[in-house]
Amino acid sequence: MSMIKIAIIGAGMAGLKAASTLHKIGMDVTVFEKSRGLGGRLASRRTEFGHFNHGAQYVTARHPGFNDYLHQAAEFNAAQNWQPNLHRGGDHGAYSGDTIPEVSGNLALEKWYQGAPQMNKLIRPLVEPFEIRKQHRITKIDAITPRSFMLHDDLDGEFGPFDGVIVTAPAPQTADLLRPLSPRFDPIGDVVMAPCWAVMVAFEKPLPTAFDAMIHPCPDISWAARSSQSNDMFHRRTPDPWVLHASPEWSRDHLEEDKERVIEKLLAALRDVSGVKLPELHSVQAHRWRYARTKTPLGRAQLNGMNGRVIAAGDWCLGARVEAAWRSGQSAAHTMIETLIG
Template identity: 40%
Template sequence: MNQPPSVAIIGAGMSGLSAASLLRETGLNVTLFDKSRGSGGRMSSKRTSAGTFDMGTQYFTARDSAFSATVDAWLAAGWVAVWQPRLFRYDEHGLHPSSDDQRRLVGNPRMTALSRALLADTPLHSSTRIEQLQRDRQQWRLVDTEGESHGPFDQIIVAVPPAQAAPLLRAIGSLSGPAERTSMDPGWAVALGFAQPLNVPFDAVFVRSGPLDWIAREASKPGREATQNWVLQSTPAWAAGHLDDSPEQVIQELTQALAEVLGQRLPDLSFQQAHRWLYARPNETSDWGALAAPDQGLFVCGDWCVGGRLEGAWLSGQQAAKALLERL
């Protein structure tokens, strides 16, 4: 009896998980590899002594009909929930309510809940950074930074940021070229736990002045603990100028920026932590959807292939998986 084709997916963020879920449904043998300790990529939640903080993606929206239908299924399963924050905006006119009323969704009870649900029982090699792809006759082997070889696999999907994808794709110009020409902006995220509640009328703020880009109260999201935890995210421009700052410096500057936005003295902190995202978001819009070298059994996906956003990552993963299936 013939075995179903084997597929290795490098990257267990949303695009990789999206591709994996579709391929798994068709009966293919799928194995995921990720340099982090778990799945989710920028759908990252950090569990700390002070509670949980969503350090990456804060929420997502659904505009595409196929993605909207999938989100409805996730809602029914309880993997995600609708978040209706008291949303404000801060700009040259100060703090004022935002008129943005689009539906926002979050993982329930944390962002990583969605990635873990999508992962299901798919084998995942975590804390494994793949640094080389080797063509072995009509199959592929993956070599990690420890020199260990994985495979062989019949097909490969690369679902990592372009700076990490380009070295893997170097032998195939049609794939490496777009990756080499695409860059992503960095970002800093800061988790703050306060000893006392902040006296503010909002749950989240779009910041359009200064180093901050976003402010959110964690407890306002469905399923979260009743804490005084907040997450701050910097602008890409500020992060680019402070990439080598220490976490302590970043926390100090962004906390001061928060105080300036609020126009008040902040309560004492009971917890503080910073995380640097080297590849936080694509800095330009692309419409590739996914990239493919079908004759080589090599496919590429990611939010950077289709204009950013979590929805784009899901759509890109679906397109890569469908392109792969068409060649079988």
């Protein structure tokens, strides 16, 4: 069994769920990740006064398996419950006509979790002693026989041979890697992912609002939240860290804009919607997610080709949430096991 070698591209929730499942049954797993860190869109940026979560903000479970995972993560101290003072905006910003599936749901009834102490730690229970090669961007997969595959990276590295490959990059990047291999991967082209501009701002003094988080406060901003966990309004930490997410429509319309202009416009929108004078800025930065959230999913948990030995997975298979990534990673691993072991 230990001779079965599997390559997994992407160390986000989907890739690591697949890797940990296959490692547990004895396969020899190598994960390739283009970034320096793990977690993918479960992203956190370190600053002098703490972390900003500039990707996924919170996680909910609607599936028993993922619910168990979140409990396990909480036992590992890698997840914690989050109950912000929440303001919900009107219909104007509710992704009208551009609905992101799975974002709706009854938020009031769902238990919210965050990674602890920051979002990217949510994957901690999945990081087992398999090999993770960071800063390796895979650019090509070659089928040297119908049963074995070589991977190439952007630094002329060559890796393999592998008996199976699972690709968990966002849909357009997965399509670039897999469509040259087989027309079975063509349906990935139908998946639509929306961009998101994120602004990480630290105010010198606490933003004088009663809310820690605002959902759809205006058409330009889909989300604004305090990045610190303190719910005590009278003893706010300073600087006061906030993350703003532009709406998918605004992000699309300003995709190529300079970071400085994006920051200026989104802070102006925050000022207008909160109705307060914004405190002096301590620091501010912006990040563009070109592929942030799934608008049109594939509609099935994974897609495979090359006789089941090459598998596409990721949140975009099922939806726009971390749970969708976890479920897709699990399904990819089970398909690989069925193909290689039966």
